[in-house]
């Protein structure tokens with residue numbers, strides 16, 4: 415969830431294996447994974463803060479913090495299905511290579 419909206423839905427294993435929404439990916443990059451964390455390096459973080467959502471706000475609430483934001487992100491955002499039980503809310507096309515079964 416981001417700013418009160420479900421931005422990605424998937425079964426747990428699928429979400430961890432192939433997250434599609436930039437916010438989901440950002441959150442997962444903040445998780446300290448044993449063997450991948452270096453003691454002298456900071457953990458990942460998502461720059462910025464959650465914006466105040468005023469009445470009449472349009473587009474993606476994550477756009478002020480997203481490295482992929484474009485003009486299209488100020489308009490209505492499509493919910494993209496990428497499987498029977500996986501979808502996400504974003505202008506970006508799915509990364510089909512990542513979504514292939516392991």
Ligand code: SF4
Nearest residue numbers: 474477480487504505
């Ligand atoms: S809709 Fe745009 S701003 Fe929002 S997550 Fe997708 S690319 Fe980023």
